[in-house]
Amino acid sequence: MKIRFWGVRGSIPTPGPDTVYYGGDTTCIEVRAGKELIIVDAGSGIRRLGLHLLEESRGAPINAHLLITHTHWDHIQGFPFFTPAYIPGNSFRIYGSNNSNKKLKEILAGQMEHEYFPVSLDQMGAKLQYIQISEEQFQIGDVQIETMFMNHPGIALGYRIEHQGSVLVFTADLEPYKHLLSSVEQAYRVNGKKISLEVLGEEKFIALLENKLVTFLEGADLLIFDAAYTYEVYKAGKQKWGHSYPEYAVEVAAKGRVKCLALTHHDPLETDKDVDAKIEHTRKLIQNVGTEIECFGAQVGLEMSI
Numbered sequence: 175m176k177i178r179f180w181g182v183r184g185s186i187p188t189p190g191p192d193t194v195y196y197g198g199d200t201t202c203i204e205v206r207a208g209k210e211l212i213i214v215d216a217g218s219g220i221r222r223l224g225l226h227l228l229e230e231s232r233g234a235p236i237n238a239h240l241l242i243t244h245t246h247w248d249h250i251q252g253f254p255f256f257t258p259a260y261i262p263g264n265s266f267r268i269y270g271s272n273n274s275n276k277k278l279k280e281i282l283a284g285q286m287e288h289e290y291f292p293v294s295l296d297q298m299g300a301k302l303q304y305i306q307i308s309e310e311q312f313q314i315g316d317v318q319i320e321t322m323f324m325n326h327p328g329i330a331l332g333y334r335i336e337h338q339g340s341v342l343v344f345t346a347d348l349e350p351y352k353h354l355l356s357s358v359e360q361a362y363r364v365n366g367k368k369i370s371l372e373v374l375g376e377e378k379f380i381a382l383l384e385n386k387l388v389t390f391l392e393g394a395d396l397l398i399f400d401a402a403y404t405y406e407v408y409k410a411g412k413q414k415w416g417h418s419y420p421e422y423a424v425e426v427a428a429k430g431r432v433k434c435l436a437l438t439h440h441d442p443l444e445t446d447k448d449v450d451a452k453i454e455h456t457r458k459l460i461q462n463v464g465t466e467i468e469c470f471g472a473q474v475g476l477e478m479s480i
């Protein structure tokens with residue numbers, strides 16, 4: 175499986191001299207597994223991915239699967255600028271959570287209404303199919319996909335992608351379950367059964383979800399994890415914003431015995447130096463827990479094989 179990062183920033187694109195190294199585009203990851211082209215999220219990074227695909231395909235049809243973790247703006251804002259979606263003959267299957275009372279197509283069309291954008295979704299000439307999904311397992315060709323709801327305002331889907339024994343997990347935006355975001359409580363299931371905070375009590379409820387997360391990411395060759403903030407920044411006013419920090423990333427990565435950990439969703443306030451310091455700190459945390467997880471900061475343009 176080959177992975178390339180096209181967007182690694184959280185919240186808003188952050189170009190400028192202080193973000194040149196890690197990049198300023200918001201979330202977009204290209205995954206090549208066998209014959210399949212899978213794109214995770216359509217943050218602003220998908221614009222350049224689109225240009226790359228056009229160049230690479232030399233006019234041949236482009237067929238891809240777009241897995242949307244959630245429709246917060248930083249995960250879909252690049253879609254109106256994804257040129258291949260305007261070209262007849264191309265085809266995209268777009269997957270996203272069924273947890274909102276609006277359909278996925280409506281949400282994507284919403285950001286292209288004329289109050290916000292000159293071209294409407296219906297003017298995109300490629301074949302666009304929308305697949306509403308929940309927590310489930312499905313196949314894209316010979317690639318296995320599993321999803322899990324994350325602790326995030328309005329909810330987000332994490333994706334586990336497996337192909338020929340290689341495992342990539344992208345957890346999407348998430349906050350530790352101990353800071354439970356009540357809006358998503360009704361969505362949580364363990365072993366297919368809905369679980370109730372009221373019945374179980376907070377401690378047991380949270381422990382079940384933490385265990386479920388560890389199982390979800392277990393054995394990943396690469397875990398891409400939201401570490402938007404340092405723990406200090408998180409504690410100083412970002413609780414219940416739906417994001418994590420290195421201490422939590424290392425805790426779950428170690429429990430799940432993952433091989434490699436990429437921190438992503440860098441906060442717009444984080445300069446390249448800040449991200450460097452965050453990674454350095456995370457490597458120390460990994461040493462302290464006595465594991466050998468490789469750790470790096472997700473960086474626009476970075477390619478790797480697992």
Ligand SMILES: [Zn+2]
Binds near residue numbers: 184185249347439
């Ligand atoms: Zn985000």
Ligand SMILES: [Zn+2]
Binds near residue numbers: 244246326330416
């Ligand atoms: Zn979000």
